[in-house]
Amino acid sequence: MYMKIINDTNITQLQRAVTFLVDWAREWQLSISVDKCCVLNIGQQVLAPYITIKSVLPLVPSVRDLRVVVCTDLSTTAHVADVVAKAHKRANLILRAFVSREINTLVRAYLAYVTPLVEFNSIVWSPDTVKDIVALERVQRRFTKKLPGLYRYC
Secondary structure, three states: OOOOOOOHHHHHHHHHHHHHHHHHHHHOOOOOOHHHOOEOOOOOOOOOOOOEEOEEOOEOOEEEEOOEEEEOOOOOHHHHHHHHHHHHHHHHHHHHHOOOOOHHHHHHHHHHHOHHHHHOOHHHHOOOOHHHHHHHHHHHHHHHHOOOOOHHHO
């Protein structure tokens, strides 16, 4: 649930909307995972609205929404760092798991297991800094360097 908050009236409206959501979920016998709920301020104005679902929701600096990490400044750096770390782990796992050193097999495994991770939802979090772009490209470059006979071409 998202809302632009300018004053206390907006906080009250947001709390009312959350209460309606809780009532609706109870009526339809659905459960809300309160542990996954939080408050994220986006922008420079620091507000600490007290929104409650059984208890006060925590104010967090970043949150994962549909597998995309969203920060208070809407930068993509935290998400890119997360994706790059996971992609390096998967690429290294491919190199360790396959006994065969056939390049086509390893490249197909990379395309099947690493590329979707790097490209997932990229329209939403498209990197905007050179540092993030280089970090993403480093995943493929590092994998290619470890392939037999291709270490010179990167």
